[in-house]
Amino acid sequence: MPDYMMPFTRMINLPDGTIPEAPVTQLRRLSDLEGLFADREAERALLAENPMIYEVYEATQNPETIGHLRYSTTVIHPGKVGDEYFMTKGHYHALRDRTELYYGLAGEGYLLLQTPEGETNVQRMTPGIAAYVPPFWGHRTVNVGSENFVFLAVYPADAGYDYDTIARQGFAAIIVERNGKPQVVPNPRFGKRT
Ligand code: S6P
Ligand code: ZN
Numbered sequence: 001m002p003d004y005m006m007p008f009t010r011m012i013n014l015p016d017g018t019i020p021e022a023p024v025t026q027l028r029r030l031s032d033l034e035g036l037f038a039d040r041e042a043e044r045a046l047l048a049e050n051p052m053i054y055e056v057y058e059a060t061q062n063p064e065t066i067g068h069l070r071y072s073t074t075v076i077h078p079g080k081v082g083d084e085y086f087m088t089k090g091h092y093h094a095l096r097d098r099t100e101l102y103y104g105l106a107g108e109g110y111l112l113l114q115t116p117e118g119e120t121n122v123q124r125m126t127p128g129i130a131a132y133v134p135p136f137w138g139h140r141t142v143n144v145g146s147e148n149f150v151f152l153a154v155y156p157a158d159a160g161y162d163y164d165t166i167a168r169q170g171f172a173a174i175i176v177e178r179n180g181k182p183q184v185v186p187n188p189r190f191g192k193r194t
Helices: 040-047 164-169
Strands: 024-029 052-058 069-076 100-106 109-114 120-125 130-133 138-143 149-156 173-178 181-186
Touching: 069 138, 109 130, 109 173, 109 181, 120 173, 138 149, 138 164
Parallel strands: none
Antiparallel strands: 024 052, 052 069, 069 149, 100 130, 100 149, 109 120, 109 138, 173 181
């Protein structure tokens, strides 16, 4: 007989995305993303203030084994470092072929994806949009609006995180404000990170 896990539910508050019973909450301030924004001067200047960039509410601590799912909400605050919008660190899954589903709950954002070879793809996310992260694509989310950008993420519990590759290389593209609008431009620091 299998070792049955008991079914459960979690409340996800709408539209703010908070999960009151979240067993794990991560708070990411600018200092946690140091070196990831293209404009290092602007990043350094803003570090004095060290604003909150995003929060992650992990709905479960399901075992990190094949067959299980985990799900969480991410709340990215509005703001920019220089002209680059607030964003998540971004990662590949440690098990590279693991996929993910994002579902927009509030605000307006972009899902920025790239292959290990540097091919870039961008998907716009608004409430109701379900965005699929296929196997092997690194992913980062970006708040391009003036309110919190909130989404739900559902992913295989054994996916894991590879943050190092992004920390070393960055993303090939960045999302910046140009004439009041988001624009995807090449990252001048791609592959040149120190
Ligand atoms: C996990 C999933 C999300 C992110 C979250 C924060 O696979 O993609 O829950 O963990 O959006 O982003 P990051 O890059 O700091 O983990
Ligand atoms: Zn992921």
